[in-house]
Amino acid sequence: MMGHRMFYSGxxxxxxxxxxxxxxxxxxxxxxxxxxGRLISGLERVLRPLFPRxxxxxxxxGILLAVLVAGCSTAVPAAALFVCYRxxxxxxxxxxxxxxxxxxxxxxxxxxxMKVARALETEGLEAGRKAVSMIVGRDTDGLDETGVVKxxxxxxxxxxxxxxxxxxxxxxxxxxxGIFFYKxxxxxxxxxxxxxxxxxxxxxxxxxxxxxxxxIPARISALLMICGSLFCGLDAKGAWRIYKRDRYCHASPxxxxxxxxxxxxxxxxxxxxxWYFGEKHEKPFIGDPIRPAEVKxxxxxxxxxxxxxxxxxxxxxxxxxxLCIF
Numbered sequence: 179m180m181g182h183r184m185f186y187s188g189x190x191x192x193x194x195x196x197x198x199x200x201x202x203x204x205x206x207x208x209x210x211x212x213x214x215g216r217l218i219s220g221l222e223r224v225l226r227p228l229f230p231r232x233x234x235x236x237x238x239x240g241i242l243l244a245v246l247v248a249g250c251s252t253a254v255p256a257a258a259l260f261v262c263y264r265x266x267x268x269x270x271x272x273x274x275x276x277x278x279x280x281x282x283x284x285x286x287x288x289x290x291x292m293k294v295a296r297a298l299e300t301e302g303l304e305a306g307r308k309a310v311s312m313i314v315g316r317d318t319d320g321l322d323e324t325g326v327v328k329x330x331x332x333x334x335x336x337x338x339x340x341x342x343x344x345x346x347x348x349x350x351x352x353x354x355x356g357i358f359f360y361k362x363x364x365x366x367x368x369x370x371x372x373x374x375x376x377x378x379x380x381x382x383x384x385x386x387x388x389x390x391x392x393x394i395p396a397r398i399s400a401l402l403m404i405c406g407s408l409f410c411g412l413d414a415k416g417a418w419r420i421y422k423r424d425r426y427c428h429a430s431p432x433x434x435x436x437x438x439x440x441x442x443x444x445x446x447x448x449x450x451x452x453w454y455f456g457e458k459h460e461k462p463f464i465g466d467p468i469r470p471a472e473v474k475x476x477x478x479x480x481x482x483x484x485x486x487x488x489x490x491x492x493x494x495x496x497x498x499x500x501l502c503i504f
Contacts, residue, residue: 182267183263183353184498184501184502185499185502186263186267186270186271186274187274187349187353187354187498188350188495188498188499188502189271189275190270190271190274190275190277190278190349190353190354191278191346191349191350191491191494191495191498192491192495193271193275193278193279194274194275194276194277194278194279194282194349195278195279195282195284195346195487195491195495196279197275197276197278197279197280198278198279198280198282198283198284198285199284199285199484199487200285201279201285202284202285202286202289203280203283203285203286209280210277210280210281210358210361211281211361211365214247214251214358214361214362214365215365215369217247217250217251218243218247218365218366218369218370219369221243221246221247222243222370222380225239225242225243226239226380233379236379236380237379237380237382237383239380240370240379240380240381240382240383240384241383243366243370243380243383243384244363244366244383244384244387247362247363247366248359248362248363248366248387250362251358251359251361251362252355252356252358252359252362253355254358255277255354255355255358256354256355258273259273259274259277259353259354259355273354274353274354277354277357277358278345278349278354278357281345281357281358281361282341282342282345282346282487283337283341283342283345284341284342284483284484284487287333287334287337287338287341287342287480287483288334288480288483288484290312290313291313291330291331291333291334291476291479291480292476292477292480293309293312294306294309294310294313294326294327294330294476295330295473295474295476295477296309297309298323298326298327298473299473303322303323303326306323306326307319307321307326310326310329310330310333313330313333314329314330314332314333316329316452317452323473324470324471327471327472327473327475327476328446328447328448328449328471330476330479331440331444331446331448331471331475331476331479332437332440332448332449334440334476334479334480334483335403335436335437335439335440335441335448335479335483336433336436336437337483338399338403338436338482338483338486338487339392339395339396339399339400339432339435339436340364340392342399342483342486342487342490343395343398343399343402343486343487343490344360344364344391344392344395344396344399345357345360345361346487346490346491346494347360347394347395347398347490347494348360348391348395349494350494350495350497350498360391363384363387363388363391364388364391364392366381366384366387366388367381367384367385367387367388369384370384371384371385371388389430389431389432392432393431393432396431396432396433396435396436397435398490399435399436399486399490400421400425400435400436400438400439402486402489402490402493403417403436403439403440403443403482403486404417404418404421404439404443405489406482406485406486406489407439407443407482409485410443410478410481410482410485412443412444412478412482413442413443413444413445414443416442416443416445416468417439417440417442417443418442419442420438420439420441420442420464420465420466421435421438421439421442423438424437424438424441424462424464424465425438427449427461427462427463427464428449428461428462428464429461434449434464437449437464438464438465440479440482441464441465441466442465442466443482444465444471444475444478444479445465445466445468445469446465446467446468446469446470446471446475447463447464447465447466447467447471448463448464448465448471449461449462449463449464449465450462450463
């Protein structure tokens with residue numbers, strides 16, 4: 179039975195990737211990440227008053243938040259899949275495929291990043307700033323056109339791992355429940371994993387968990403992106419060179435892995451100082467300014483993201499199906 183479930187889950191992974199590429203996130207559907215977000219917000223309101231407003235108290239509250247959110251987000255889909263597979267394997271595959279497809283972000287990432295490119299090309303800088311503000315966490319009001327392009331490209335690079343390859347890895351290893359587990363931690367980090375007055379201690383557990391679950395997938399993503407740059411006609415040698423040199427030029431142990439590859443592949447310089455909530459954050463540059471970033475680089479980054487997603491899907495599906503045989 180376990181071998182059958184692994185086989186079915188492998189098929190669901192493939193169908194889920196195809197669903198994401200073809201359909202993306204249906205705008206009229208209630209997205210499961212929205213439910214996870216509401217769970218996080220609700221538990222934060224409940225847990226904060228239960229613990230003292232001290233460094234230790236807030237960290238304990240944050241740990242409990244992480245345990246409850248990850249536990250609930252994993253248990254509910256696991257139970258739903260158990261019931262569906264008991265009814266009929268086809269029903270289980272359908273549900274697991276849907277889970278996978280809705281929690282991958284290839285098409286939505288390409289769509290949203292291209293909105294930035296089109297805004298810059300057709301409506302100008304202000305429209306570009308507004309469009310990129312929808313996909314980045316930094317302040318965008320002071321960005322010039324190059325800054326807007328770089329922000330969009332960096333988002334595509336980072337989310338190639340966070341939004342595509344890492345969820346695929348957890349789907350391949352642990353099925354639909356695994357991809358929900360990953361997305362719950364990733365969502366927590368995006369909501370409470372800030373080093374500001376409000377979340378410096380409360381969000382510590384979420385941020386550390388996010389670093390842990392992304393550690394291996396980020397490096398797999400980077401290596402696949404280097405391979406993908408060959409298929410995209412980009413600078414694969416430069417991608418490898420900048421990856422080796424700049425992959426740790428970030429406060430996060432994972433974020434610069436794919437950003438370094440993207441910078442090298444496109445022959446542009448990314449990162450540098452950025453503003454968040456009116457406060458300047460000094461960051462090292464990633465890559466060499468062989469040429470200035472241009473609007474076309476947003477489209478190029480999207481192509482590399484898609485090729486990386488395809489390589490990841492092929493690799494992980496083959497590995498999962500091979501495990502069923504042996």
